[in-house]
Amino acid sequence: MRFPRPLKTGVAVLAVAASLAGVTACGAGSKTGGESAATVACDYPMPAESTTVNVLAYNSSAIDPFTNTMVKSCSRDKVTLKHDPIDFAGQVTKTTATLAGATGSYDVLETYGFVVPGLAEHGDIEPLDDYVAKYADKYKLNALSKEMRESMSYKGKLYGLPMQAQMYVMAYRKDVFDAAGIKPPTTFAEMIDAAKKIQAQGNIKYPIALPWNATADITTNFQAAMNSYGKDFLDSSGKPQFASAEAGKALEQMKSLLPYMDPQVTTFDQPKVQQQMFNGTAAMAIMFSGRMNDLTLPSNTKLASNFAFAAPPAVESGAPYLYSRLSVDGWSIPKNTKLDKDMLFQMMASSVGEDASKASVPAAYPAREGMVSEDSSKYAAAANGTIGKTMPAAGDPKAAPVTNAIRPILVQVITGQLDVQAGMQQMQSIAEKTISGS
């Protein structure tokens, strides 16, 4: 019996799909906890009915060990922990969405020092001091770095249980640098020099790669540049500093790097910067330390063994701090979760225990003290040195809305559509409006 050709093609395609699914689908969902995640004791009182705990955390080689430990170790009997993979932008959106109402979709949130003051001020997340006091001995919570706990506190109360810290690290191609006879730069001017020498070698057109994504990361980088001069977006009394001389210098220095970076740099988030390093189209990159481990994995790139790490440069020589931000990542409990907050805290606490923290090295820099030594990873030395030279970040609930407000203007300054002075004025005025208006 003759079958018409389209039918035959269609059946063939279906067969391909089915076999593709069949061959690869065995073990569906079997490794959702991460194969290599440490399993720890997660001992909490079992609730009466079957419960799903939804965890919101973006994926990165630094966060995943903690998330996976929590999911793997704490799911048992009636309780299932569920962690949907999501990128950073998605986490930001979902955090706002889940906290905006009487009920939310998530029960454990990944938060970081920058957003904690705003969320705490708004009453969206639960203060954790009582839980910490109650379980300090059981989970040895006093070993969590005091500075990092402060980063996750607001008005004296702890709102996030810190799991790790991230600071800027510079990754560079040791082979390319050696061939050009240069050492890792310590200022932006030296970066430009190094870039010129690498360009002269002819292989790499845009040697510098930075995550200046116009919808998110660019403001973090601007803040790092200002921090290098010792200024922040808001001073200690909460007044915007965009009209300051330091802000102007930071902008000029950032713009001076543009000829040595891919023209589409404003579309690069950190994974795209990683990609440039993987592909060998850039020779140096500055990103958060949590993204460094991926560069060392041969499964990601053939160049894995060529990467070396150093502390990020300062913007100018003589600047008080390095071009770096310190971000502490941790777990928070949303106020609007319907589950038992005590149980949630215990899950969070077990994920930052000793075994889990040890297993997260080298990908992460755990908050638990005594986990990182100079030879823990290829970039541990760089990370250790950078922490002390990063400007301490004071938390301000207005910092996040101000950052969102100035971002479009910052993009226009960087892309040259707006000149630096005009841009500074506009950022200053919109920051003032945001602080007073909201």
Place this chain on the structure above:
Amino acid sequence: MIADTIKAPSGKAGVKILTAPRPRKKKNPTAAILLIITAVVMLTPFIWTALSVTKPTDVAFANPPVLTGYAPTLEAFQNLWETTYFAQYLVNTVVVAVISTVVALVIGLPAAYALSRFPGYVSAILLLLALVFRSLPRFAVVLPMYEISKSLGIYDTTFALSAALVAINQPFTIWLLRNFFADIPKELDEAAMIDGCTRIGMLWRVMIPLMRPGILTAGIFVFLFAFQEYLTALILTDTSSKTVPVFITTQLGQTLPMLQQAGAAAMLLTLPVIAISFIAQKYLVAGLSDGSVKG
């Protein structure tokens, strides 16, 4: 028996497209070559994605692109199944598509029949309204649905998403089915009812068998629309009822291995859809051509 005496409407123009006799004028080889090139160009994004997800991670997105000298692997697919809840997302997508298709047909069939048999100003206005509804910006409808579903406690359920899709696709369903019904002569209805059938009975026993091609066509379209749906799913789902298109977009900012998995997910979603478009080509063509050229 009445059905046997009348040939079922099968999308006359549509059938002609697929089974046209050899044209009498001489074939134009240039045209054929150009068309083959066009077809290949149209398939390029799909082919490129298929290549990217079957390469080992370190060469998958290499720049300049690597086309030879690697061993193809299905690792991205394996990781997708094992380390994410893709199985659940796929089930959600299929469940929502099936439910919305079935319900859309069940309530759309009688309505389309009524519109085709009750000519006049009212029908015309209703059909016009259907057109206007179809042209509405989705957000105007879906943003309030977010609020309604949250207050009813059905947010993030396949039920809510299916209901939304049934409503959103109703105008198209009615429009398409009505055009198929219009092909069946009215005398048939009267003949059946003289024999003692009630209107509903006649619908069930006579019309529906005759309308099989039309129903299949409408069903396939509604299924495809539901499968493709992104905007509504983005707003109305979160963790439990997430569908595959939404999952894919949450992976766009991820690092390399997870990006490959997103591509693998796209492939696994696409292949059944392509299969359907080949197997059911006749119906798709009939629906697109006949369902709207008339009326």
Place this chain on the structure above:
Amino acid sequence: MRGREFSVLMGPSLLVMFGLLVVPLVRTIQWSFENVQYGSPGDFVGLSNYAHALTDPRFGRALMFTLLLTVIVTAAILVLGYLIAIGMNGLGKLRPVILGAMLVAYVLPTIVGAVSFSWLFDQNFGGAVNWVIHAITGQDVLWFTETWANRAMIIAHTVWHMLPFSMLMILAGLQGVPNELREAAKIDGANTPKTHLYIIIPTIRGVLGFVCLITIMDVLRTFDNLIALSPQADAIGNESIMLYVFDSAFRDGAQQLGLGSAINVLSIFLIIICLFPFIRGLLKEAKAKA
């Protein structure tokens, strides 16, 4: 049939459409007059959302871009669809195969197609298009940060996605062109372009009108593909109206639900205005029948 039967048969469908389309629509209209967020009752602010929207340069840019996209894409798929349909008309055995291959672009979920499409143009991911262009001209096109390059990519994707639909419709319409008409034109000495322009196209103008209608309706509501193709849409002036609504009314916690709703209402008017000639035609037909 009697009115009661009509109501019973139409009932469920009308109920669903009323409950799930009209009721939310009314809510949107209500929100457009308020300053409101999800979960809190809004404060009535009269027409200030509309005033804000109509004087907002961002809305103006979105409007211009969406209209530009609509016009270019509609023109492109009418012309290309016609040419391909004419070519397909001359094919025999190859027809179902080419048809099947072309339908793939149409049945793929839009967002999936857009992601696949974007990888072709992304240098960071080894995009084939960039590689070919670089090999031929030595230049690099900035597909994601340059306004017009980005527009070209968006137009290419939208055309790619909607072309099969247009081609299929026109092909179906061509089946209805009587051969005698064509032969009569040949006898009269008309050469091929004239045959097309004066004989064939007028005969299928109903189909062409329908393709126009659906394309305009769909492209005015562009949203899905911009997520993947234009991550910086607003910064480079390539934001569509629907993307603007999403940004203001949902993305960052629905801070401006009222404004987004006002824009939704304005877009409804825009769409109806753009579709007006077609709606008028349908109304005329209805009056003729009644």
